[in-house]
Amino acid sequence: AQTVTQSQPEMSVQEAETVTLSCTYDTSESNYYLFWYKQPPSRQMILVIRQEAYKQQNATENRFSVNFQKAAKSFSLKISDSQLGDTAMYFCAFSAHFGNEKLTFGTGTRLTIIP
Amino acid sequence: EPEVTQTPSHQVTQMGQEVILRCVPISNHLYFYWYRQILGQKVEFLVSFYNNEISEKSEIFDDQFSVERPDGSNFTLKIRSTKLEDSAMYFCAITSGGNTGELFFGEGSRLTVL
Numbered sequence: 001a002q003t004v005t006q007s008q009p010e011m012s013v014q015e016a017e018t019v020t021l022s023c024t025y026d027t028s029e030s031n032y033y034l035f036w037y038k039q040p041p042s043r044q045m046i047l048v049i050r051q052e053a054y055k056q057q058n059a060t061e062n063r064f065s066v067n068f069q070k071a072a073k074s075f076s077l078k079i080s081d082s083q084l085g086d087t088a089m090y091f092c093a094f095s096a097h098f099g100n101e102k103l104t105f106g107t108g109t110r111l112t113i114i115p
Numbered sequence: 116e117p118e119v120t121q122t123p124s125h126q127v128t129q130m131g132q133e134v135i136l137r138c139v140p141i142s143n144h145l146y147f148y149w150y151r152q153i154l155g156q157k158v159e160f161l162v163s164f165y166n167n168e169i170s171e172k173s174e175i176f177d178d179q180f181s182v183e184r185p186d187g188s189n190f191t192l193k194i195r196s197t198k199l200e201d202s203a204m205y206f207c208a209i210t211s212g213g214n215t216g217e218l219f220f221g222e223g224s225r226l227t228v229l
Binding site: 044046050103 | 148150156157158159160163171204206217218220221222223
């Protein structure tokens with residue numbers, strides 16, 4: 001069984017600063033997919049970024065990037081130039097199967113951007 | 116981008132009562148999922164539903180739970196006899212169909228069992 005661990009329950013950072021959210025996982029699979037989801041106070045979860053484990057290059061999406069360390073089973077999310085709208089719960093998630101999106105989620109990190 | 120509407124947004128029920136949560140995708144989809152988030156805990160997979168059949172379910176999805184797509188559009192989660200521990204946010208999700216691994220979630224239905 002896969003497990004996903006987010007060790008930072010809460011974080012806060014000043015607007016425009018950079019913040020890194022940590023995520024580690026455990027799996028015996030060799031190929032899998034990792035995701036960061038954002039859940040703003042409106043409750044709907046939105047995909048922020050995804051990473052395929054077979055790709056060595058770290059995924060980036062505008063101000064969001066990941067540091068994927070496959071050997072260490074680490075998948076951190078970096079948010080650059082943080083904005084007030086980034087305030088949300090962030091969930092790291094794992095999927096062993098593309099096309100059957102049974103995701104295993106971490107417990108989440110509540111991120112607050114301070115004006 | 117696919118959209119998912121869930122109803123009700125909040126339901127309060129007495130223990131032992133039946134509850135039906137509904138999910139309506141804006142466009143036609145074949146893959147549906149239900150996830151649950153107990154307050155303060157992680158989001159947990161309940162069940163996946165493909166082509167009108169359950170394709171996978173978790174150990175949480177016991178006999179008191181059922182899913183169906185009664186009219187070809189709505190996707191429902193039924194809890195036959197609710198327990199206090201069923202109190203949670205229930206999220207419906209769909210895939211985009213583009214094999215991207217992305218799930219599109221609804222805003223959730225908060226269930227409170229008294």
